[in-house]
Amino acid sequence: ILSRVERDFGGRVIEVELERDDGELVYELELLLPDGRVIELEFDARTGELVKLEGARLETVFKLRPGAGAASR
Template identity: 40%
Template sequence: MKTHLRKLLASFVAAALLAGGSVAAVGDDDARDHELARQALLEGRIRPLIEITAEFKAQFAGEILGVELEVEDKAGTKFVYEFKVLTPDGKLKEVEVDAKTAKILKIEDDD
């Protein structure tokens, strides 16, 4: 699946999780990732995007342009919210945040 479509789908899934809904995914991997994320949210292994976003805004200055929820391992046990942020100085950053703790894991330029 093309990167742009995958990112769009991931954003849609994250929004649906935030709203408490469900989504029919396009591919097998996407359906598996969606189900893993939904189950993790229901079990309290990850926190809702609205909670993570509030904590993220307190830690990192800038305008949030987009967010994706990604499964970081094949076992489906590690989840990361990936924020795209426009910093006050006009730089585009990609910031990975632990989906359970809201801890910033990595910050990199998003060219």
């Protein structure tokens, strides 16, 4: 998950927590983006699936890296 997040979002993971959310284990990651914003991502700990993404101006997150976009995820 860590390497995929850094590759797909172009930032640096600054915090990781394993928590229980509605009875399910999830990894919560804070990611420092190249422009200084911090976003939070939540992954299902069992499957590795991204289940939540929070932060300011998320519509720009996949546009931070050249060639990045929905098709490259």
